[in-house]
Amino acid sequence: MRQTIRKRYILPLIAGLLLLFPLRFCPDAAAAADKTITLICRQDETVLTGMEWSLYRIGVRHDTAIEFVPELSGYSMDLGDLSSKTVDTAAKTIESYVTAVSLAPLANGQTDTSGELTFGGLSNGLYLASGKTLEVGNTVYYPSALLLEINDADASLDYDAYPKFYQSTLSVEAKEYTVKKVWIDDDDAHSARPADLTVDLYQDGVLKETVTLNEGNDWEYTWSALNDGSEWTVAEREIPEPYAVMIDSNSSQFLIRNTYQETTTTGSETETTTTTETTTEPPATEPPSTTTKPSLVQTGQLWWPVIPLALGGVILVGAGISMRAGKKKNEK
Amino acid sequence: MRSKSWLFVCLLGVLMILAAGLLCVRNFRESEDAAAYSDQVLDALKQEIPDEPAVTEPKQTGEDLFAPYETEPDSSDEAEDIVVGEDAYCGFISMPSLNLELPVMSSLSYPNLKKSPCRYSGSAQTNDLIIAAHNYTSHFGKIRRLTAEDPIIFTDTRGRQFRYAVSFIEVIEGQDVDQMFSGQAEEWDLTLFTCTLGGKSRVTIRADRITDETEA
Numbered sequence: 269m270r271q272t273i274r275k276r277y278i279l280p281l282i283a284g285l286l287l288l289f290p291l292r293f294c295p296d297a298a299a300a301a302d303k304t305i306t307l308i309c310r311q312d313e314t315v316l317t318g319m320e321w322s323l324y325r326i327g328v329r330h331d332t333a334i335e336f337v338p339e340l341s342g343y344s345m346d347l348g349d350l351s352s353k354t355v356d357t358a359a360k361t362i363e364s365y366v367t368a369v370s371l372a373p374l375a376n377g378q379t380d381t382s383g384e385l386t387f388g389g390l391s392n393g394l395y396l397a398s399g400k401t402l403e404v405g406n407t408v409y410y411p412s413a414l415l416l417e418i419n420d421a422d423a424s425l426d427y428d429a430y431p432k433f434y435q436s437t438l439s440v441e442a443k444e445y446t447v448k449k450v451w452i453d454d455d456d457a458h459s460a461r462p463a464d465l466t467v468d469l470y471q472d473g474v475l476k477e478t479v480t481l482n483e484g485n486d487w488e489y490t491w492s493a494l495n496d497g498s499e500w501t502v503a504e505r506e507i508p509e510p511y512a513v514m515i516d517s518n519s520s521q522f523l524i525r526n527t528y529q530e531t532t533t534t535g536s537e538t539e540t541t542t543t544t545e546t547t548t549e550p551p552a553t554e555p556p557s558t559t560t561k562p563s564l565v566q567t568g569q570l571w572w573p574v575i576p577l578a579l580g581g582v583i584l585v586g587a588g589i590s591m592r593a594g595k596k597k598n599e600k
Numbered sequence: 601m602r603s604k605s606w607l608f609v610c611l612l613g614v615l616m617i618l619a620a621g622l623l624c625v626r627n628f629r630e631s632e633d634a635a636a637y638s639d640q641v642l643d644a645l646k647q648e649i650p651d652e653p654a655v656t657e658p659k660q661t662g663e664d665l666f667a668p669y670e671t672e673p674d675s676s677d678e679a680e681d682i683v684v685g686e687d688a689y690c691g692f693i694s695m696p697s698l699n700l701e702l703p704v705m706s707s708l709s710y711p712n713l714k715k716s717p718c719r720y721s722g723s724a725q726t727n728d729l730i731i732a733a734h735n736y737t738s739h740f741g742k743i744r745r746l747t748a749e750d751p752i753i754f755t756d757t758r759g760r761q762f763r764y765a766v767s768f769i770e771v772i773e774g775q776d777v778d779q780m781f782s783g784q785a786e787e788w789d790l791t792l793f794t795c796t797l798g799g800k801s802r803v804t805i806r807a808d809r810i811t812d813e814t815e816a
Contacts (some may be wrong), residue, residue: 568795584613
């Protein structure tokens with residue numbers, strides 16, 4: 269009888285729970301694609317109307333790790349801690365590889381007359397917003413890529429983002445660009461470096477040149493191009509193991525930084541740690557001997573005794589006066 | 601003897617108040633002397649330092665990305681100290697929001713600190729300059745009043761101006777040398793510090809370098 273009851277009630281109950289499970293415990297499934305990102309493109313008093321942007325869904329974040337979409341997952345990227353200081357460089361790095369793999373954008377659009385562009389219908393995930401240069405008169409505005417995250421923690425469904433811009437004046441003169449490769453590894457890891465590396469140079473997203481960097485050219489290459497508002501990006505074609513790449517840039521320099529990832533295997537777990545910057549090229553200002561002192565230099569005047577001394581003095585004077593008054597009273 | 605005990609207590613109290621007063625006078629005088637000396641040195645230093653060189657702009661917009669990775673730093677790029685009196689100075693610092701301008705000595709010592717702020721570590725070129733100064737009102741006593749985005753300018757002995765904006769302020773324990781250096785050249789480009797009134801901690805101003813790129 270008990271077995272019959274089990275079969276009759278427990279099995280449907282389990283089936284019911286299984287049906288409910290995805291709804292209750294899978295936030296991704298439950299998360300509605302109803303969030304928006306609004307890019308606001310204004311520079312001082314200039315409204316950047318008609319700036320073209322593409323939005324890419326590049327993956328999802330799990331705590332500190334990022335699970336990239338398959339097109340990008342083959343590239344070992346060093347994105348730092350994604351703090352406010354490193355997120356711009358992380359966005360530049362990802363943008364380089366989005367260009368290199370020709371990732372299809374989720375959406376495209378142009379800023380309106382108020383310099384705003386809204387991408388709607390977004391679900392949780394990591395997004396990269398990549399803009400194209402815009403000419404306003406004789407000035408070219410270069411937008412920086414933006415790395416944006418939408419997750420369940422967002423209180424609002426709308427997210428405003430303010431891209432950064434730098435500007436340059438159009439000229440007929442050629443401009444020089446340089447790409448430099450640096451290695452961030454310990455001296456004993458030099459053997460892990462390849463003899464040379466292939467770097468692709470893209471102009472407005474189109475592959476223009478492929479160069480080889482090695483010891484012979486000091487891991488550096490310089491090229492000239494018209495300063496016509498084109499946007500250049502670079503990408504290291506194959507990232508040598510066990511390095512991770514970070515790409516930073518300004519208006520004429522591209523820095524490709526490969527950081528050695530130490531891999532230690534313990535049982536079934538594999539840990540990856542990033543080496544500190546002990547490269548061939550250290551910023552070499554050693555702190556003066558003062559820094560080896562056990563404490564920081566004393567830069568204060570002796571103020572603290574003033575209040576105890578003054579307070580103590582007032583109390584004692586008061587006590588003395590009251591003692592005298594008491595004595596006179598007793599004498600009378 | 602007992603009858604005079606009230607007098608003894610009163611005298612002791614008066615002595616303590618006098619001691620507090622004398623200490624204040626001594627501190628104010630020390631601060632005034634430091635202010636006078638700094639002003640004097642600053643005038644001399646400004647006469648020695650040329651105006652900002654016309655050709656200091658790098659070829660690219662923003663900071664030089666390659667500079668930290670150059671194997672042989674260009675030593676000619678380092679500014680030489682200027683000697684005023686018997687002391688060497690590496691430049692001067694301006695905090696317009698506090699209406700404060702002070703010379704900066706190249707090396708730190710306790711006698712030097714009584715005269716002017718001192719370079720504690722790093723340099724403006726490598727974006728890791730730390731300047732320490734006494735908390736005299738005329739030196740760094742007012743830096744706690746700085747707020748985020750307040751401008752700070754360091755002018756080196758070549759006349760090159762390094763512009764910064766205050767990013768955050770923290771109070772660091774006097775023993776915590778590691779915290780003073782943490783985030784060097786990554787989380788901040790310039791640090792100013794001085795003692796709190798109690799002397800146990802350090803009021804620490806962190807500032808970010810403003811480049812053309814960040815200004816744009």
